[in-house]
Amino acid sequence: MSLKYAVLAALHEQPATGYDLTRNFRTRMANVWNASHQQIYRELAKMTEEGLLEVEEVPQESRPDRKLYRLSDAGTASLATWLAEPQGRPPTRDPLLVKLFGGDLVDPASLREEIERHRRNWQEELGRYQDIEAEYFSKPEQVPFRFRLQHLALRKGILAMEANLAWADEVAGVLKDELTSRP
């Protein structure tokens, strides 16, 4: 229902190519919206056809020409309308938690390894967010409102990763009990 609006919001910030958007969704907006390049290119074509975007072809040598997309007036209007609507919450679908319902089929030792792997990923992701925070949002009082909003989006990612890491500790505690009492 809204890769469309994620794209509109990203392009409202500044015009970009499909490649740029793909990179942004993977890095700076990783805790906001995920989308593969295939999805993005398809969506950009569709939205352009619908008149929400304008394209400027920027010729290049020895590479495919860049297609720089920006919002049309209709695109801006569509984004503004959407922004005024109340939004629902994203659905939760976590394969790792499904595992915990596997009961007697779950092997505690391999579960422990998996949790540690996830812990490392969460730690890395937290690090990346903290780097962005330090680089772009270190003076929160002096920054324009739109940057403060972006900072808040990032903060949600940071708090979520911290919660994940705290949870990993709880899991480690339970698994340690289990693995020492019944080795």
Place this chain on the structure above:
Amino acid sequence: MSLKYAVLAALHEQPATGYDLTRNFRTRMANVWNASHQQIYRELAKMTEEGLLEVEEVPQESRPDRKLYRLSDAGTASLATWLAEPQGRPPTRDPLLVKLFGGDLVDPASLREEIERHRRNWQEELGRYQDIEAEYFSKPEQVPFRFRLQHLALRKGILAMEANLAWADEVAGVLKDELTSRP
């Protein structure tokens, strides 16, 4: 990629009807896996055809007969195989955070209302999880391992909601600044 395994895990715990699964996914497993009843009925039919599930029809008066599903041997084997595989992380797609990238098109006052609405939802959800925790998992040391694993899944939901609420406070702070300095 794995409503299938969420269903297998739920049915491994105990046999259930589509209706039961729908209810579980909405309540006890709300922080684990979301699925609508339409999706679940369709998936149950497909999985039965694939030989992963067995159905027992339980006749009822004045209601449609219940179809009680349980794992076949193939279903148990399929779940066990899946449990041994490392799992990826769920993608993040949060419309509320997309809003924060709307920049000058975002109205701070209506954003504040929306955050407060989300806060109330998160608070309610946290309350439900805490009720479940108090009712089923209040004596963590004496409980069998599979219940401790389920408790951990619930704990992740609790920590996530607490992080959401802490974030709502941060947002409220920023919006208060903005709304008082430029009213």
Place this chain on the structure above:
DNA sequence: TCGCGCATGTAAGTTGTTACATGATTTA
């Protein structure tokens, strides 16, 4: 009597994933 809970589904449409496809340039 109105809405909720029980209990099942079908159909159409949208969104997301996975696999395939190309090719030059820069960096290690």
Place this chain on the structure above:
DNA sequence: TAAATCATGTAACAACTTACATGCGCGA
């Protein structure tokens, strides 16, 4: 010289959402 980055896509498939559909019993 191998891998990553830049830069674009198509096609097939799987998963998810939304709308439609039925009907009884129970409690407020």
